[in-house]
Amino acid sequence: MPFKRYVEIGRVALVNYGKDYGKLVVIVDVVDQNRALVDSPDMVRCQINFKRLTLTDITIDIKRTPKKKELVKAMEAADVKNKWENSSWGRKLIVKKRREALTDFDRFKLMLAKIKKASLVREELAKLKKQTKA
Amino acid sequence: MSYKFHQYQVVGRGLPSETDEHPKIYRMKLWATNEVRAKSKFWYFLRKLKKVKKSNGQMLAINEIFEKNPTTIKNYGIWLRYQSRTGYHNMYKEYRDTTLNGGIEQMYTEMGSRHRVRNHCIQIIKTATIPAKLCKRESTKQFHNSKIKFPLVSKKVRPPSRKLKTTYKASKPNLFV
Numbered sequence: 503m504p505f506k507r508y509v510e511i512g513r514v515a516l517v518n519y520g521k522d523y524g525k526l527v528v529i530v531d532v533v534d535q536n537r538a539l540v541d542s543p544d545m546v547r548c549q550i551n552f553k554r555l556t557l558t559d560i561t562i563d564i565k566r567t568p569k570k571k572e573l574v575k576a577m578e579a580a581d582v583k584n585k586w587e588n589s590s591w592g593r594k595l596i597v598k599k600r601r602e603a604l605t606d607f608d609r610f611k612l613m614l615a616k617i618k619k620a621s622l623v624r625e626e627l628a629k630l631k632k633q634t635k636a
Numbered sequence: 637m638s639y640k641f642h643q644y645q646v647v648g649r650g651l652p653s654e655t656d657e658h659p660k661i662y663r664m665k666l667w668a669t670n671e672v673r674a675k676s677k678f679w680y681f682l683r684k685l686k687k688v689k690k691s692n693g694q695m696l697a698i699n700e701i702f703e704k705n706p707t708t709i710k711n712y713g714i715w716l717r718y719q720s721r722t723g724y725h726n727m728y729k730e731y732r733d734t735t736l737n738g739g740i741e742q743m744y745t746e747m748g749s750r751h752r753v754r755n756h757c758i759q760i761i762k763t764a765t766i767p768a769k770l771c772k773r774e775s776t777k778q779f780h781n782s783k784i785k786f787p788l789v790s791k792k793v794r795p796p797s798r799k800l801k802t803t804y805k806a807s808k809p810n811l812f813v
Contacts, residue, residue, distance in 0.1 A: 567708065
């Protein structure tokens with residue numbers, strides 16, 4: 503039952519509500535019990551409520567309120583982007599985004615691919631069944 | 637972040653007359669929701685301090701004051717005078733925020749909730765940015781920790797926009813972090 507993800511300076515979080523929805527941000531300082539000062543390479547540093555954040559497992563090594571350049575350097579050093587994109591949570595979000603962006607033609611191609619895959623699986627299954635019967 | 641209360645610098649003086657060719661100019665920094673209210677407040681306070689009214693005075697300038705460093709967290713100390721049901725009292729309150737307007741707004745809402753004081757019954761005497769060493773209140777001092785670390789104890793999953801909100805859910809949510 504102990505906690506694994508803490509609000510701390512350097513914790514990477516995902517914004518789950520509001521204008522910056524879906525962005526990965528780093529907690530750079532804590533304002534008070536409900537708000538954190540949050541920063542990301544492509545946005546102005548701002549304060550955001552913890553209710554709008556979901557903490558991730560990734561942390562980076564920074565001092566309290568670093569300069570933007572130091573923040574970017576620390577994010578590169580901790581390889582946040584790759585860690586996120588290879589994590590199961592990150593991968594699921596990428597797949598979700600890809601699915602949302604499908605056109606009708608893409609969905610058609612997807613349907614054909616699914617049918618092909620199912621038929622291949624069924625072929626192999628039939629072969630195995632024949633073997634066990636024989 | 638849009639704040640309800642804006643900080644204005646209001647400058648005014650009494651009208652020049654034969655006895656006083658160059659009356660003294662007074663400047664006030666005050667908080668109001670808009671410029672009209674700021675001017676009105678200026679005359680209200682000036683009336684109490686000097687022998688001048690809006691009818692025999694003139695407004696010289698009104699400018700909004702914006703936060704210089706909205707990306708740094710500061711500790712604000714606010715001295716205020718408020719009217720309770722039984723009389724007037726002075727208070728000193730501390731808030732942590734990135735902007736002074738944010739701190740003032742926190743103060744107004746806190747006074748409303750803790751003491752049932754309405755906005756118009758509060759007069760702000762003085763505000764200051766307090767360095768961490770001189771803060772008096774434990775609730776602000778507990779965040780003066782460069783290695784601050786605490787868990788978020790309960791996680792409420794919210795729909796990502798108000799539009800996707802539903803009154804009924806199929807199952808109880810799991811609030812574990």
